Amino acid sequence: MKPRFTALKGVSDVLPPETGLWRKIENAACEVMGPYGYDEIKPPVMEQTELFLRSIGDSSDIVAKEMYSFTDKGGRNVSLRPEGTASIVRAYVEHNLSLRPAPQKFLYFGPMFRYERPQKGRQRQFYQLGAECFGVADPGIDAEMITMLVSFLEKIGLKGVSLEINSIGCKECRPAFKENLKAFFTPHLDSLCPDCQRRYEQNPLRILDCKVERCIQIRQNAPLISETLCQDCKDHFSGLIGLLDAMGTSYFFNPHMVRGLDYYTRTVFEVKSEGLGAQNAVAAGGRYDLLVSEFGGPDTPAIGFAAGMERLAMLLKEAATGEEVFPGAASPAIFIATLGKEAATEALKIASRLRAAGKRVEIGWSGSLKSQMRKADKSGAGHVVMIGEDELKTGKFKWKNLKDGSSGETAKEELLAKF
Numbered sequence: 001m002k003p004r005f006t007a008l009k010g011v012s013d014v015l016p017p018e019t020g021l022w023r024k025i026e027n028a029a030c031e032v033m034g035p036y037g038y039d040e041i042k043p044p045v046m047e048q049t050e051l052f053l054r055s056i057g058d059s060s061d062i063v064a065k066e067m068y069s070f071t072d073k074g075g076r077n078v079s080l081r082p083e084g085t086a087s088i089v090r091a092y093v094e095h096n097l098s099l100r101p102a103p104q105k106f107l108y109f110g111p112m113f114r115y116e117r118p119q120k121g122r123q124r125q126f127y128q129l130g131a132e133c134f135g136v137a138d139p140g141i142d143a144e145m146i147t148m149l150v151s152f153l154e155k156i157g158l159k160g161v162s163l164e165i166n167s168i169g170c171k172e173c174r175p176a177f178k179e180n181l182k183a184f185f186t187p188h189l190d191s192l193c194p195d196c197q198r199r200y201e202q203n204p205l206r207i208l209d210c211k212v213e214r215c216i217q218i219r220q221n222a223p224l225i226s227e228t229l230c231q232d233c234k235d236h237f238s239g240l241i242g243l244l245d246a247m248g249t250s251y252f253f254n255p256h257m258v259r260g261l262d263y264y265t266r267t268v269f270e271v272k273s274e275g276l277g278a279q280n281a282v283a284a285g286g287r288y289d290l291l292v293s294e295f296g297g298p299d300t301p302a303i304g305f306a307a308g309m310e311r312l313a314m315l316l317k318e319a320a321t322g323e324e325v326f327p328g329a330a331s332p333a334i335f336i337a338t339l340g341k342e343a344a345t346e347a348l349k350i351a352s353r354l355r356a357a358g359k360r361v362e363i364g365w366s367g368s369l370k371s372q373m374r375k376a377d378k379s380g381a382g383h384v385v386m387i388g389e390d391e392l393k394t395g396k397f398k399w400k401n402l403k404d405g406s407s408g409e410t411a412k413e414e415l416l417a418k419f
């Protein structure tokens with residue numbers, strides 16, 4: 001059989017039992033981040049295109065190449081969200097959330113859309129879980145968020161990851177750095193990739209994020225932003241480092257990291273894994289102290305991060321040795337084999353009671369007892385309960401334990417307690 005329809009390129013289905021693993025990851029995020037004060041927010045998956053242009057920036061790969069933008073029937077320019085922060089900042093300003101007591105902390109889960117070249121760990125629709133915190137400028141909140149992210153990754157059992165941090169300065173010190181960078185790249189301009197030639201004009205910082213080998217070579221001796229940070233940014237960064245040290249959170253200082261979005265200021269961080277090949281970033285984030293005011297809200301420092309669900313799930317699967325990786329992959333606890341219409345009705349009633357008690361129950365609606373037993377076996381059920389004419393008369397049901405082969409008979413009223 002040939003399917004008549006298949007999913008779009010780079011867009012995939014997440015099927016059970018994998019969805020159980022995703023649920024486990026999402027539950028762990030709530031369990032770890034709830035005590036830090038994070039509550040879920042559900043922003044829409046589409047926004048006016050302008051929102052992303054103004055925040056992520058024209059010079060970013062996302063805006064330059066990866067947006068799913070279209071004109072809707074009302075003639076509005078709309079985009080599927082490529083990331084979550086811009087929408088959450090829009091919501092924060094639109095709903096006057098700055099009037100609520102600071103800090104305001106949000107957690108989100110959901111699909112993001114980027115028109116990228118699909119490959120392992122890189123889809124066109126992918127899911128992120130992320131967190132945003134508004135209203136605290138102190139590096140304490142940076143340390144708190146980074147520590148929370150690390151705790152979450154530990155909670156889901158992710159191993160072999162490393163945390164990299166850097167500061168990319170603020171509107172006081174970054175312009176000078178951009179000038180330095182431009183001066184450095186001027187003699188190499190012809191050798192840079194076409195994208196970086198554009199970045200050179202629009203935002204030379206982006207060149208530091210390019211993945212093309214010859215650009216990586218050229219930038220090896222590029223000036224470092226740490227050399228041009230203003231005193232306030234230096235103090236903020238050393239404050240963060242002091243706190244991470246005090247917390248025993250291990251990190252690498254990566255003076256080359258800049259991140260791919262324009263809205264970041266000061267702290268940026270990324271969690272990388274050993275296991276994902278080229279797509280080794282599992283989570284990333286940073287401060288965006290200017291974005292709320294840029295969107296028309298009051299001056300509000302903020303910080304956030306996002307983690308890629310597919311990459312987290314893939315790493316957990318690769319590292320797993322047994323079946324425990326799929327916690328939601330349950331087989332029915334009980335399979336009820338039925339013979340005749342009346343038995344099926346009875347089965348439905350009994351199943352309802354068992355299900356209300358949380359048991360996973362499947363019913364064999366028709367066919368011979370033998371074929372239903374085969375079905376039960378295939379389904380991985382723990383027990384089969386049989387209902388035929390005799391059972392209906394006596395009110396006693398025969399059962400068989402499919403795991404150890406034992407069998408017996410139980411009165412209808414006692415079924416619930418038995419299984």
Ligand code: ATP
Pocket residue numbers: 083114116121122123124125126127128260279280281282283284285306307308309310311
């Ligand atoms: P990369 O360098 O791999 O392109 P990025 O810097 O573009 O990542 P962010 O915008 O920081 O990624 O998004 C945060 C996380 O979302 C990434 O660390 C990654 O785990 C995940 N992610 C980003 N893009 C994709 C994608 N196209 N497919 C799957 N996961 C993605």
Ligand code: MG
Pocket residue numbers: 260
């Ligand atoms: Mg990217």
